[in-house]
Amino acid sequence: MDQFYLRNVAQYEALVGAFVPPPAMTSGNLTKANAPGMVVSARIRPFLEEDKAAGFPSAVFPRAAPNGVIDIHDLYNHPRGRPILKSFNYSVDKVFTPEVSTEQIFDDLLVGLIPFVQNGGVGTVFAYGQTGSGKTFTISRLQELAVEALLPPFESQPTPSGSPSADVQLTIIELAGNSAFDLLSERKPISILEDSHGTIHLSGASEHPISTPASALSLIEIAASFRRTASTLKNDASSRSHSICRIRVLNPSTNTQGFLYLVDLAGSEAARDVATHGAERMRETKEINMSLSVLKDCIRGRAEWDVQSQAQSQSQSDSMIKGKKSGKPKPKPRIPFRQSALTKVLKHVFDISEGSGSTEGGRETRTVVIACVNPSLGDVAATKNTLRYAEMLRVAGLVSIAMGEKGGKEKEGPMGWGNREVRRWIGENSGEPKISADILAPTETGAEMLRMSMLEFEYRCMKSPGVTAGQAKALRSKFWKFHAES
CATH class of the missing domain: 3.40.850.10 (Kinesin motor domain)
Structure with missing residues (x-):
């Protein structure tokens, strides 16, 4: 098979050059988490020196970030004609x-x-x-x-x-x-x-x-x-x-x-x-x-x-x-x-x-x-x-389904939030004294916050100076209520 690839490098590169990636699949308002x-x-x-010496071209072509799709091209030895390109993603x-x-x-x-x-x-x-x-x-x-x-x-x-x-x-x-x-x-x-x-x-x-x-x-x-x-x-x-x-x-x-x-x-x-x-x-x-x-x-x-x-x-x-x-x-x-x-x-x-x-x-x-x-x-x-x-x-x-508002910007509930959105919400809703987002959610996404146990949530809140158990419970209740309403 290696010799087949090497004999047809020019044909392979021409076919890859003409390849048009299929459009990424979309699902309207639905976002798959x-x-x-x-x-x-x-x-x-990376290509190493031994790869270059062997004479093989690249078969791996990542698409532009952030879609996470990789196109793989293979050359098929068709028994009835010239080699053809088979592509997978x-x-x-x-x-x-x-x-x-x-x-x-x-x-x-x-x-x-x-x-x-x-x-x-x-x-x-x-x-x-x-x-x-x-x-x-x-x-x-x-x-x-x-x-x-x-x-x-x-x-x-x-x-x-x-x-x-x-x-x-x-x-x-x-x-x-x-x-x-x-x-x-x-x-x-x-x-x-x-x-x-x-x-x-x-x-x-x-x-x-x-x-x-x-x-x-x-x-x-x-x-x-x-x-x-x-x-x-x-x-x-x-x-x-x-x-x-x-x-x-x-x-x-x-x-x-x-x-x-x-x-x-x-x-x-x-x-x-x-x-x-x-x-x-x-x-x-x-x-x-x-x-x-x-x-x-x-x-x-x-x-x-x-x-x-x-x-x-x-x-x-x-x-x-x-x-x-x-x-x-x-x-x-x-x-x-x-x-x-x-x-x-x-x-x-x-x-x-x-x-x-x-x-x-x-x-x-x-x-x-x-x-x-x-x-x-x-x-x-x-x-x-x-x-x-x-x-x-x-x-x-x-x-998660984006919740559109008339004339306003689409927004989704905590299930679809990244860490940045979680930390912003904590800063805006924790009351006084402030509950530190660095302590409560140093890296967690919205979905991970929803998975966090009540004891862990309240324990992290109370590590912020002056925060009481009642304030911690109130913030968790507010977070879950906002999630349910979303």
């Missing part, structure tokens, strides 16, 4: 073009996770894609930026005793099939165990306290040196396992424990690559594909539950305003996190079993997926598979 707490993005790797929430740095991706996707984790949330970042697409490059730098962002605030806020105001612990493990290893203990085998309360334990894994970015970066480098790799057609040092970096943050000032997971998923392979490595590599690839399939089901299941919970909250608020009984809540979906070692370790992220006795069930989570793709036409099949997988992770949230 994303599932709360979920962002699916794509990062296009895929939609994600955000597209990062080759010139975008990892630092910019952090500022766009991960900055909001830092205060969320510091306040007891569970944040997860997945890097997925074909081997050689830049997954490990991306996640390694994000790990460094995350610890740099997490540590300074705590170091600058010592307790009266002079000790740091938060305990930050780092664990990095590797999953190869159903086997697990501690990358900070020279790849020592560990066990993934679940106790009678449903809590997952990484038995034998070391947890290292970190107090400075330099100490964390040193540990990250040690872990990378013990990561399992193997040679493939696309990469001489392809990651043949999943790597999970877990940062645990215990914040005594709020009595919360948050987690940030940064996951470098094993590189996917084409069938032609597997065929050159025999039965062992085929078995390895089967295990990787199975774990990725279970991961997809778990991410979608959790996102669908978040949307369902959001809908039930909206229904309850509507019923409360109208003085009617709300309908019977829908049953919880089954999320199969026990079917894979990868998803079992990440039970924090997927478990929705509130009231089951587990210390992990029902926690608020936010998930970021970065699908990394190679731009070369020679990798077009793997690129389509990666973006198809990314599309399947997206779950449509509730539909």
Whole structure:
């Protein structure tokens, strides 16, 4: 197939030049929101010297921001005539073009996770894609930026005793099939165990306290040196396992424990690559594909539950305003996190079993997926598979309808607000003394504020000087009333 592409580069480029993208689909006054707490993005790797030397043109063409659509062009060897162009388009929430740095991706996707984790949330970042697409490059730098962002605030806020105001612990493990290893203990085998309360334990894994970015970066480098790799057609040092970096943050000032997971998923392979490595590599690839399939089901299941919970909250608020009984809540979906070692370790992220006795069930989570793709036409099949997988992770949230006013500007309720609108509303409606939007909603959207529990909402309000419990309750009631009326 590669030789077919190379023989017809001129024909391919002429067809791509004449291609007219189909118009983006619109739905009038309806705006499809994303599932709360979920962002699916794509990062296009730059052309490398080896790509240029191979002679393949680009197959990946992102459309102008902010629509998140990527056009993929493939050349089809038609048996009855000249080669023809086959074009596909895929939609994600955000597209990062080759010139975008990892630092910019952090500022766009991960900055909001830092205060969320510091306040007891569970944040997860997945890097997925074909081997050689830049997954490990991306996640390694994000790990460094995350610890740099997490540590300074705590170091600058010592307790009266002079000790740091938060305990930050780092664990990095590797999953190869159903086997697990501690990358900070020279790849020592560990066990993934679940106790009678449903809590997952990484038995034998070391947890290292970190107090400075330099100490964390040193540990990250040690872990990378013990990561399992193997040679493939696309990469001489392809990651043949999943790597999970877990940062645990215990914040005594709020009595919360948050987690940030940064996951470098094993590189996917084409069938032609597997065929050159025999039965062992085929078995390895089967295990990787199975774990990725279970991961997809778990991410979608959790996102669908978040949307369902959001809908039930909206229904309850509507019923409360109208003085009617709300309908019977829908049953919880089954999320199969026990079917894979990868998803079992990440039970924090997927478990929705509130009231089951587990210390992990029902926690608020936010998930970021970065699908990394190679731009070369020679990798077009793997690129389509990666973006198809990314599309399947997206779950449509509730539909918000723009409420038009005669002669006025359209506006929508809190369900469709971004953080800027939330903060403006708080400033205009909190009364005196002012409730700080920086404390109440540092990064939250309107949908995320509606998901916030009453205790968390009021607790954050009362962290502003002089604010009473009554004022906090009044602001929450006003917010929900405005949402119901919208």
